Amino acid sequence: MTSVPPAAPVCTTLPCALCRGSLATVVGSHDRNGAALRTVACEGCGLVWVDPRPFDSRQFYEQDYRRAYKNTFEPRPRHVLRAGRVALDRWSRIKRFLRPGMRVLDVGSGGGEFSYLLTRLGLHVVGVEPNVGYAQYAQREYALDIRRGFIGDVELEAASRDLVTIWHVLEHTEDPGAVLRKLRHVLAAQGLLVVEVPNIEATCQSPRSTFHAAHLYHFNVATLQALASCNGLQAIDHRLSPDGGNLTMVFRAADKAAACESRIEGNHERVTRVLAAHRPLRHLLRPATALRTIRRLAGALDERLTLWKGKPTGKVVLDELYDQALRLGRVPESFPALRLVGWAAGAVAAAWWLECELVDDAHQFAWTTAQGTAIYFALLASALVGAWLVTRRRSPKDMRLRLGGLSLILALMPVLH
Numbered sequence: 001m002t003s004v005p006p007a008a009p010v011c012t013t014l015p016c017a018l019c020r021g022s023l024a025t026v027v028g029s030h031d032r033n034g035a036a037l038r039t040v041a042c043e044g045c046g047l048v049w050v051d052p053r054p055f056d057s058r059q060f061y062e063q064d065y066r067r068a069y070k071n072t073f074e075p076r077p078r079h080v081l082r083a084g085r086v087a088l089d090r091w092s093r094i095k096r097f098l099r100p101g102m103r104v105l106d107v108g109s110g111g112g113e114f115s116y117l118l119t120r121l122g123l124h125v126v127g128v129e130p131n132v133g134y135a136q137y138a139q140r141e142y143a144l145d146i147r148r149g150f151i152g153d154v155e156l157e158a159a160s161r162d163l164v165t166i167w168h169v170l171e172h173t174e175d176p177g178a179v180l181r182k183l184r185h186v187l188a189a190q191g192l193l194v195v196e197v198p199n200i201e202a203t204c205q206s207p208r209s210t211f212h213a214a215h216l217y218h219f220n221v222a223t224l225q226a227l228a229s230c231n232g233l234q235a236i237d238h239r240l241s242p243d244g245g246n247l248t249m250v251f252r253a254a255d256k257a258a259a260c261e262s263r264i265e266g267n268h269e270r271v272t273r274v275l276a277a278h279r280p281l282r283h284l285l286r287p288a289t290a291l292r293t294i295r296r297l298a299g300a301l302d303e304r305l306t307l308w309k310g311k312p313t314g315k316v317v318l319d320e321l322y323d324q325a326l327r328l329g330r331v332p333e334s335f336p337a338l339r340l341v342g343w344a345a346g347a348v349a350a351a352w353w354l355e356c357e358l359v360d361d362a363h364q365f366a367w368t369t370a371q372g373t374a375i376y377f378a379l380l381a382s383a384l385v386g387a388w389l390v391t392r393r394r395s396p397k398d399m400r401l402r403l404g405g406l407s408l409i410l411a412l413m414p415v416l417h
C-alpha cells in the first residue's frame with residue numbers, strides 16, 4: 001500500500017467561518033454530479049466548506065432547490081410519507097426534551113411534516129421556510145403558522161421560544177455562525193436548540209456523494225460544538241445516527257460566548273484522514289453498502305404499498321402515520337416491506353418443497369403419513385404467524401385481512417393442487 005503525501009495548503013477566497021483562517025487543504029474537487037466544485041478543510045480548525053461559493057443561494061433556495069432535488073414545486077404523497085417518517089425519527093431523538101405547550105420554532109420547516117407532528121403533540125409551532133411552494137403547501141394543508149423567508153430575514157421576538165429545531169439547514173447557510181447567534185437570541189431562559197447536520201466523517205454514503213453545491217459547510221462534532229460555543233451556545237448532548245451519517249446536537253444558551261479565534265488541535269488531520277480513507281472500491285465492498293441499497297429499495301416498495309389506494313392528501317397520509325406512532329408511543333417499524341419480501345420468499349420455497357414431498361410421481365396427492373400432516377400444519381401455523389408479525393405494527397385492517405387470506409391460500413396450496 002502506498003501512502004498519499006499530504007496535500008499542500010491553498011489560500012481560500014473566503015475566511016474560515018470558525019477560526020477566521022485562510023489556509024486550507026483541498027478535500028474535494030467535484031460534486032456528486034461530477035461538476036467542478038472545490039471543497040476545502042481549514043488547517044486551523046478542520047471546518048470544511050465550499051470555496052469559492054458556487055451560486056446565488058438566495059434565488060436557489062427560494063425557487064429552484066426543491067425542483068432541482070425532486071423535480072416538483074409541492075410535495076407529492078410519497079414525499080410526504082417519506083418526510084413524515086423522517087419527522088417521526090427526529091421526534092424519537094428529542095422526545096425526552098418535549099413538553100406539551102412548549103413554544104417551538106422550526107427552522108427550514110419544508111413541507112411542514114415535522115411542525116405538524118409537534119402540533120399534534122400539543123406544542124405551539126412557528127415554522128420558517130424560504131421555499132414558496134413548500135411554505136404555502138404547509139400553511140394550506142396543515143393550517144400551520146409558517147413565516148416565509150430566510151431565518152436571517154424573518155422578524156422573531158427575543159427570548160420567545162422554548163425550543164428551536166433546525167434540521168439539515170445549517171450546512172446550506174452562507175453564515176452559519178450568524179444563524180446560530182440569531183437562534184440563541186430567540187431562545188427563552190432554559191430554552192433548547194436542536195441542530196442536525198450531515199456528519200462530514202460519515203462513510204455510509206458513496207465518497208462520490210460526499211460533496212455537493214447545496215452544502216456550503218460541513219461539520220463534525222468538534223467544529224459544530226466550537227461554532228455554537230463562540231456564538232453563545234453550550235452543548236448538552238450529541239449523538240450520531242446509527243449509520244453515522246447525521247449528527248444531532250442539543251444546546252442551551254450559555255452565560256457568555258467563547259472566543260471564536262481558537263484553533264482545534266488535531267481536527268484538520270482527523271477530518272482529512274477520514275476523507276482520504278473513504279475510497280469508492282472499499283465503500284462498495286462494505287456489507288453496510290449493500291444493506292443500505294436494500295433498505296432503500298424496500299423503502300420505495302413500502303411507499304408504493306402504503307399509497308397503493310390512490311393519491312391521498314398530505315394530511316391523510318400524515319394523520320394515518322402519526323396516529324399509529326402516537327398510539328404506540330414510538331416510531332412504527334420503518335421498512336416492514338423488507339420482512340414481507342423475505343417472508344413471502346420463504347413461504348413460496350416451503351410450499352414448493354412441500355409439494356415435492358407430498359405429491360407422488362403419478363401426480364397423486366400422497367397425504368398418508370403423520371409426518372406430512374405435521375409439516376402441513378406447521379407450515380399453516382408459520383404462515384399465519386408470519387402474516388401477523390409482518391402486518392401487526394402498521395397496516396390498516398383491510399390490508400391485514402388481505403395478507404391473512406393470502407397466507408392461508410399459500411398454506412393450502414398442496415391441498416388445492
Ligand SMILES: [Zn+2]
Binds near residue numbers: 016045046047
Ligand atoms: Zn478554521
